Amino acid sequence: MPSDGLILGFDTSAAHCAAALLSGTRVLAERVEPMARGQAERLMPLLQEVLGDAGAGWGDLTRIGVGIGPGNFTGIRIAVSAARGLSLGLGIPAVGVDTLHAAALDAPRPALAAVPATGGRFYLGRFDAAGAMTTETLALEQVPQGPILTYADDALAAHTAPIHSLAVAIARLAQAAEGEITPPEPLYLRAADAAPARDAPPVMLD
Numbered sequence: 001m002p003s004d005g006l007i008l009g010f011d012t013s014a015a016h017c018a019a020a021l022l023s024g025t026r027v028l029a030e031r032v033e034p035m036a037r038g039q040a041e042r043l044m045p046l047l048q049e050v051l052g053d054a055g056a057g058w059g060d061l062t063r064i065g066v067g068i069g070p071g072n073f074t075g076i077r078i079a080v081s082a083a084r085g086l087s088l089g090l091g092i093p094a095v096g097v098d099t100l101h102a103a104a105l106d107a108p109r110p111a112l113a114a115v116p117a118t119g120g121r122f123y124l125g126r127f128d129a130a131g132a133m134t135t136e137t138l139a140l141e142q143v144p145q146g147p148i149l150t151y152a153d154d155a156l157a158a159h160t161a162p163i164h165s166l167a168v169a170i171a172r173l174a175q176a177a178e179g180e181i182t183p184p185e186p187l188y189l190r191a192a193d194a195a196p197a198r199d200a201p202p203v204m205l206d
Contacts, residue, residue: 009171065174
C-alpha cells in the first residue's frame with residue numbers, strides 16, 4: 001500500500017475512546033477521551049471528528065487499525081465491531097492490533113508491557129530481544145497506576161507509553177502489516193467476570 005495512505009487507528013479496550021489519523025509518518029489528528037462507559041455511543045462521532053480535524057472523509061481512508069485487547073470485554077467488542085463494519089462498508093482492510101504490542105512499540109527490547117486489568121491486576125506481555133512475546137496475567141501492586149505502561153528490560157518506570165499514544169501506535173502497526181489481512185477478532189486472556197445464568201433457558205415450542 002502507498003506509504004502516504006490514510007490510516008485510522010482507534011481503541012476502546014479500556015476506560016477511554018482513543019483515535020488517530022496517520023499519513024506516512026505524520027500524525028494528522030488525534031483525540032482521546034477518558035470514559036468508564038459510553039464508548040458505544042461516542043466512538044463513531046469521535047472518529048468523524050478526527051477525520052474532520054484533518055479535513056478528510058471516510059472515502060479517503062486506505063486502512064483501519066483497531067485495538068483488539070487484552071482489555072475490557074465490552075470495550076473490545078465495540079471497537080472490533082465498528083472496525084469490521086467500516087471495513088465492509090468502505091471496502092478497505094481492517095487490521096487487528098493487540099494493545100500489548102502497541103504499548104511496547106517504541107520500547108527497547110527486551111521489554112515488559114503492562115496493560116491494567118481489573119482488581120489491581122495487569123495483563124503482561126514480555127518481549128524478548130528478538131521481539132517475540134509471551135502473555136500472562138499477574139497482580140503488580142508495585143507498578144504505578146496508569147492506562148498503558150511499558151518498561152524496558154523489566155526496569156520499573158524505565159519507559160512509559162501514555163494513553164494518548166495508543167491510537168497512534170495502533171495505526172502505525174496497522175500501516176506496517178503485510179501479507180493476507182484477516183478481519184480483526186477480540187483477544188481475551190481471561191474468562192469473563194460475568195457468570196452464566198443459573199436458570200434454565202425457556203423451552204422453545206414448535
